[in-house]
Amino acid sequence: MSIEFNADEVFKVAERIEENGAAFYRRAAEITREEKNKSFLRELAAMEDEHLQIFSAMRAKLSDAEKESNTYDPMNESLLYLKSLADLHGGEGSPDAAAALSGKETMEQIILKGLELEKKSILFYLGVREMVPARLGKDQIERIINEEKSHVVTLSRALNEARHGR
Numbered sequence: 001m002s003i004e005f006n007a008d009e010v011f012k013v014a015e016r017i018e019e020n021g022a023a024f025y026r027r028a029a030e031i032t033r034e035e036k037n038k039s040f041l042r043e044l045a046a047m048e049d050e051h052l053q054i055f056s057a058m059r060a061k062l063s064d065a066e067k068e069s070n071t072y073d074p075m076n077e078s079l080l081y082l083k084s085l086a087d088l089h090g091g092e093g094s095p096d097a098a099a100a101l102s103g104k105e106t107m108e109q110i111i112l113k114g115l116e117l118e119k120k121s122i123l124f125y126l127g128v129r130e131m132v133p134a135r136l137g138k139d140q141i142e143r144i145i146n147e148e149k150s151h152v153v154t155l156s157r158a159l160n161e162a163r164h165g166r
Helices: 007-031 035-060 077-088 107-129 138-164
Strands: none
Touching (some): 007 035, 007 138, 035 138, 107 138
């Protein structure tokens, strides 16, 4: 038996992942001492909030076909499974990411952790994409992946600045 998800289910999980990503950057901003760094981390949290809004808007525009499921699932277990995967994959959607921050991290370490989380999220979506048939909105998952890639670019630039003192 193969598991299939639709784009609507994946967007619901993407929204949850963005909420948890924003919580990570807000927590990092709380424990960071330098105001410049606090400001940057708050900007990253705002970017996650913006992605949440983008994903919500994209989900609202999905066709009925991209929301339908061909799987008999009266207990909604497939969505619970997908949410569990999102929480456990170790990426930005992990609720444990924010809690793991001790307050002793340097800005470079926070950015490196953010990069690691974003990359794991991209890998998560790449895997999930294979579980979404074309008729259920597979192309929509590519849009999520592209949004996440933009975070990697932003964080890579910030890492370069942190390492070179700019």
